[in-house]
Amino acid sequence: MVGSLLSRTRLSGMATPFSFKLHHVDRGCAARRSSLTTPHGVVELPTFMPVGTQGTIKGLTVSQVRETGAQIVLGNTYHLALRPGEDVVSDLGGLHRFMGWDGPILTDSGGFQVFSLAESTKVTEQSAVFQSHIDGKKLELSPERSIEIQEALGSDIAMVLDHVIALPASDEDVLDACERTIRWAQRCLKARSRSDQAQFAIVQGGLSRELRIACAQQLAAFPEFEGYAIGGLSVGEGEADMLRMIEATCPVLPIEKPRYLMGVGTPKDLVEAIRRGVDMFDCIIPSHNGRNALAYTDGGRLRMRNLCHQRDERPLEEGCPCPACQHSRGYIRHLFLANEMLGPILLTAHNVTYYQRLVAEARAAIANDSYMDFYHEKIVGWQREKPD
Amino acid sequence: MVGSLLSRTRLSGMATPFSFKLHHVDRGCAARRSSLTTPHGVVELPTFMPVGTQGTIKGLTVSQVRETGAQIVLGNTYHLALRPGEDVVSDLGGLHRFMGWDGPILTDSGGFQVFSLAESTKVTEQSAVFQSHIDGKKLELSPERSIEIQEALGSDIAMVLDHVIALPASDEDVLDACERTIRWAQRCLKARSRSDQAQFAIVQGGLSRELRIACAQQLAAFPEFEGYAIGGLSVGEGEADMLRMIEATCPVLPIEKPRYLMGVGTPKDLVEAIRRGVDMFDCIIPSHNGRNALAYTDGGRLRMRNLCHQRDERPLEEGCPCPACQHSRGYIRHLFLANEMLGPILLTAHNVTYYQRLVAEARAAIANDSYMDFYHEKIVGWQREKPD
Numbered sequence: 075m076v077g078s079l080l081s082r083t084r085l086s087g088m089a090t091p092f093s094f095k096l097h098h099v100d101r102g103c104a105a106r107r108s109s110l111t112t113p114h115g116v117v118e119l120p121t122f123m124p125v126g127t128q129g130t131i132k133g134l135t136v137s138q139v140r141e142t143g144a145q146i147v148l149g150n151t152y153h154l155a156l157r158p159g160e161d162v163v164s165d166l167g168g169l170h171r172f173m174g175w176d177g178p179i180l181t182d183s184g185g186f187q188v189f190s191l192a193e194s195t196k197v198t199e200q201s202a203v204f205q206s207h208i209d210g211k212k213l214e215l216s217p218e219r220s221i222e223i224q225e226a227l228g229s230d231i232a233m234v235l236d237h238v239i240a241l242p243a244s245d246e247d248v249l250d251a252c253e254r255t256i257r258w259a260q261r262c263l264k265a266r267s268r269s270d271q272a273q274f275a276i277v278q279g280g281l282s283r284e285l286r287i288a289c290a291q292q293l294a295a296f297p298e299f300e301g302y303a304i305g306g307l308s309v310g311e312g313e314a315d316m317l318r319m320i321e322a323t324c325p326v327l328p329i330e331k332p333r334y335l336m337g338v339g340t341p342k343d344l345v346e347a348i349r350r351g352v353d354m355f356d357c358i359i360p361s362h363n364g365r366n367a368l369a370y371t372d373g374g375r376l377r378m379r380n381l382c383h384q385r386d387e388r389p390l391e392e393g394c395p396c397p398a399c400q401h402s403r404g405y406i407r408h409l410f411l412a413n414e415m416l417g418p419i420l421l422t423a424h425n426v427t428y429y430q431r432l433v434a435e436a437r438a439a440i441a442n443d444s445y446m447d448f449y450h451e452k453i454v455g456w457q458r459e460k461p462d
Numbered sequence: 463m464v465g466s467l468l469s470r471t472r473l474s475g476m477a478t479p480f481s482f483k484l485h486h487v488d489r490g491c492a493a494r495r496s497s498l499t500t501p502h503g504v505v506e507l508p509t510f511m512p513v514g515t516q517g518t519i520k521g522l523t524v525s526q527v528r529e530t531g532a533q534i535v536l537g538n539t540y541h542l543a544l545r546p547g548e549d550v551v552s553d554l555g556g557l558h559r560f561m562g563w564d565g566p567i568l569t570d571s572g573g574f575q576v577f578s579l580a581e582s583t584k585v586t587e588q589s590a591v592f593q594s595h596i597d598g599k600k601l602e603l604s605p606e607r608s609i610e611i612q613e614a615l616g617s618d619i620a621m622v623l624d625h626v627i628a629l630p631a632s633d634e635d636v637l638d639a640c641e642r643t644i645r646w647a648q649r650c651l652k653a654r655s656r657s658d659q660a661q662f663a664i665v666q667g668g669l670s671r672e673l674r675i676a677c678a679q680q681l682a683a684f685p686e687f688e689g690y691a692i693g694g695l696s697v698g699e700g701e702a703d704m705l706r707m708i709e710a711t712c713p714v715l716p717i718e719k720p721r722y723l724m725g726v727g728t729p730k731d732l733v734e735a736i737r738r739g740v741d742m743f744d745c746i747i748p749s750h751n752g753r754n755a756l757a758y759t760d761g762g763r764l765r766m767r768n769l770c771h772q773r774d775e776r777p778l779e780e781g782c783p784c785p786a787c788q789h790s791r792g793y794i795r796h797l798f799l800a801n802e803m804l805g806p807i808l809l810t811a812h813n814v815t816y817y818q819r820l821v822a823e824a825r826a827a828i829a830n831d832s833y834m835d836f837y838h839e840k841i842v843g844w845q846r847e848k849p850d
Contacts, residue, residue: 130797130804135785138523158772158796165773166792174788384546385553397523400562404554408546409518415803416518 092272092300094332100445104324104351107440110301110332112178112230113270114170115145119332120348120436122429123148123180123356128157129173131426132361133419136174142396142423143430146178146230148356151223152187152215156206160226168228180356181229183220183262183276186305186337189238197237199254217261225268233336234262236276236305248280252289255305263298272300274334280306281315283322290326302327303334304352308343317346324351341370341432342456345449348436355433360425365418367410369398370428372452374459376403378421383407390424394431398424480660480688482720488833492712492739495828498689498720500566500618501658502558503533507720507741508824510732510817511536511568512749516545517561519814520749521807524562530784530811531818534566534618536744539611540575540603544594548614556616568662568744569617571608571650574693574725577626585625587642605649613656621724622650624664624693636668640677643693651686660688662722668694669703671710678714690715691722692740696731705734712739729758729820730844733837736824743821748813753806755798757786758816760840762847764791766809771795778812782819786812 091113098107108119124131124139127150131139139147149169154160166172169179185202188195192204192213201216217235224232235258237251255278262273275293279285286304293302304323307316320335327333334354335347344355360370367378371391376383384407389399398406398420409417432452439448479501486495496507512519512527515538519527527535537557542548554560557567573590576583580592580601589604605623612620623646625639643666650661663681667673674692681690692711695704708723715721722742723735732743748758755766759779764771772795777787786794786808797805820840827836 128796128800128802129793130802133803133807135526135804135807136788137785153800157800158792162773162792162796166775166790172790172793172796174793385550387554397525400524402554402560404546404550405517405560405562408516408550408560412516412541412545414516414518415521415806416523418803419521419523419807 090300091270094300094330096330098441100440101443102446103349103449105348105436105440105445106351106353107437108332108353110353112146112272114176114178114230117145117178118437119353120344120433120440121145121354122344122433123354124361124426124429125150125356125358126173126175127358128153129163129169131422132365133415133422134426138397138423139175139426140177142426143434144177144426146180147173147175149173149179149181149227149229150184150187151181151220151227152184152191154227155184155223156208156213160223164226164228170228178230180231180274181224181227181233182336183233183235184215184223185220185235186238188215189240197254199257202237217258218265221262221265221273225266225271228268229271231272231274231301232262233303234259234273234275236278238278238306239280241280241306241309241311243280245282248282248285252278252280252285256289256292259293259299260296263296273298274301274303274332275299276303276305276336277323277327278306279319281311281319283318286319286322287326290323294326294328299331301332301334301354303336305336307335308338313343313346316343317350320347320350320352341429342453344429344432345436345452348433348440349445349449360429361422364421364423364425367417367421368425369406369421370425372455374456377462378403378406378417379410380407380462391428394424394427396420396424396427478688479658482688482718484718486829488828489831490834491737491837493736493824493828493833494739494741495825496720496741498741500534500660502564502566502618505533505566506825508732508736508821508828509533509742510821511742511744512814512817513538513744513746514561514563515746516541517551517557519810520753521803521810522814526785526811527563527814528565530814531822532565532814534568535561535563537561537567537569537615537617538572538575539569539608539615540572540579542569542615543572543611544596544601548611552614552616558616566619567617568619569612569615569621570724571621571623571664572603572611573608573623574626576603577628585642587645590625605646606653609650609653609661613654613659616656617659619660619662619689620650621691622647622661622663624666626666626694627668629668629694629697629699631668633670636666636670636673640666640668640673644677644680647681647687648684651684661686662689662691662720663687664691664693664724665711665715666694667707669699669707671706674707674710675714678711682714682716687719689720689722689742691724693724695723696726696745701731701734704731705738708735708738708740729817730841732817732820733824733840736821736828737833737837748817749810752809752811752813755805755809756813757794757809758813760843762844765850766791766794766805767798768795768850779816782812782815784808784812784815
């Protein structure tokens with residue numbers, strides 16, 4: 075307790091290396107154009123963070139990640155703590171040096187994986203106890219431990235440990251998890267000892283507008299958080315429910331802090347959420363689906379194993395600067411049919427590039443007060459997708 | 463017959479886009495510094511050709527291949543003819559455009575795969591009949607068909623179809639295959655219809671000095687071949703036998719033509735063969751072993767899954783410009799233990815870069831008449847390799 079009081083005192087006396095600047099809100103909707111400054115550089119918002127689960131965006135070198143246009147990447151605390159261990163990452167110079175990524179990094183708290191991937195998870199007020207999905211070893215994740223790991227990793231932005239529950243759930247369970255999330259967020263603040271790592275709180279509350287609003291209000295009362303996330307969505311609840319929760323939450327969050335929608339989503343999810351005031355996203359969809367031969371384009375998705383691509387000389391998307399679009403669709407199809415690693419590599423690069431181009435276009439549109447034009451243009455394009 | 467006479471007449475009246483220039487022979491051994499000009503650029507010899515079996519160097523984009531220092535790559539006729547089919551490659555603009563590689567390409571004849579990978583292979587004087595290893599379909603590969611496929615692929619250098627036999631074999635079988643190889647080579651010459659594709663003949667003869675010399679002499683009598691390969695080696699015969707065959711063959715080959723040792727080898731094999739007058743190599747060793755966590759360095763090989771690398775901050779090789787060497791050994795080890803694609807990708811890039819640096823150093827040493835110093839320095843370095 076003395077230790078954490080000292081920490082807080084020390085921190086409060088230091089200039090923060092973080093700042094958020096809201097440049098503009100679109101005249102036609104709630105879309106925001108802003109910038110987030112971190113110790114490893116500035117992130118232009120809205121932004122999409124590719125997921126580097128185990129210290130690598132699967133299949134891409136860091137220069138290839140940079141070439142997609144990505145400005146910030148996400149690392150997974152649960153995975154890195156299990157393997158190679160945060161002490162190894164720390165001994166090798168921290169996560170930035172370990173991955174070779176000198177831009178900003180956000181780490182999640184490990185909570186989502188503990189509640190979805192780990193085995194035999196049990197939650198008490200103190201912590202979540204679980205078994206490693208790799209070797210069954212019994213481990214414990216508390217708010218303090220999550221921050222300790224994230225500080226050892228040295229990410230620019232740490233997420234608080236939240237209590238994620240599977241939906242649908244009883245009102246009572248949702249409320250209980252939501253209240254615990256708020257208490258745990260405060261413990262994360264207290265556990266903080268690095269002034270060069272921001273903390274984002276996470277709004278939970280299931281599919282209840284009232285709970286989401288109450289949770290957001292209570293967390294917004296802590297000015298120590300450098301940003302706010304909306305968690306527990308995109309877990310199968312359907313688009314309408316997700317958008318309803320975003321619409322409930324965003325207006326309650328402080329206008330001068332970034333807003334991060336966790337684990338979302340499809341290109342359509344991104345443009346819908348940006349329209350409603352969300353600034354940051356992360357998702358495995360572009361990389362995961364890329365590895366499985368699905369390419370995103372402005373004309374909808376392309377299934378690259380299909381015969382129709384066999385002799386198609388066109389790139390996936392005209393004008394796309396990614397390494398996949400230096401090739402024909404016929405070549406990409408060949409790579410997948412021949413089980414060549416280069417197929418997943420190229421489609422990962424393409425899809426992550428597609429997402430980066432999408433948020434870059436969104437930023438330009440907002441600055442120009444034309445976000446809704448951009449929005450409708452994209453939606454119409456995606457609807458042109460041909461059925462298989 | 464009329465067709466091929468016409469072709470030959472037409473070809474003989476055209477300026478050839480191929481030339482070979484022997485710059486220097488080292489004063490201390492038979493190592494040669496030379497250049498080979500092709501329609502897609504000049505290759506500085508000695509050179510190492512990374513293997514792009516199915517139209518891709520496994521795991522690398524073409525810019526990454528270029529960044530290794532590779533000047534020419536190899537494509538596999540057998541694999542490409544089976545999948546996607548040479549007609550598809552041709553429809554998509556030929557192999558250069560298909561792969562996105564604008565440098566020189568050499569294609570093998572398909573013979574090696576027909577005799578090693580395909581099933582139920584039967585050889586007659588006319589052709590080899592076999593079953594596809596992919597779907598069991600019955601196919602035929604004749605000298606004429608091999609050249610037809612390679613012309614459709616549009617490689618810069620085609621290899622003649624040779625009769626490869628497994629060793630050890632009876633003297634009679636070796637002689638028979640060797641004589642057939644010479645007759646098939648002549649049929650390949652007659653089948654030629656593109657003036658922008660060179661043909662290299664292949665010397666066979668098992669482990670018999672006499673047969674190798676006789677085969678080389680007979681093939682050398684055809685000035686139409688732009689180069690000569692030594693085939694059927696590095697198939698388990700041991701280093702001493704391989705070097706003995708190289709020593710028998712090289713002096714018989716025309717001095718003003720490039721010499722290509724097929725399917726070889728380890729870094730030591732390369733420096734041994736260059737010393738004896740070989741100019742070109744291809745091998746899957748750097749990429750295959752890279753995918754399996756083995757890294758080549760001047761201090762010997764590193765097994766990257768080993769615990770000793772866990773917290774090692776050093777790169778694989780000091781001063782190596784490859785993307786793997788931007789990272790610590792500890793990171794590379796982590797990638798392999800976590801089954802991340804980036805591990806195989808980075809070690810492929812590293813090993814192919816290592817081979818390219820090796821031949822570049824060999825070229826510089828030859829030009830400087832110091833090849834044997836270079837040779838001994840490398841051998842001593844590799845002997846420092848630590849046992850597991």
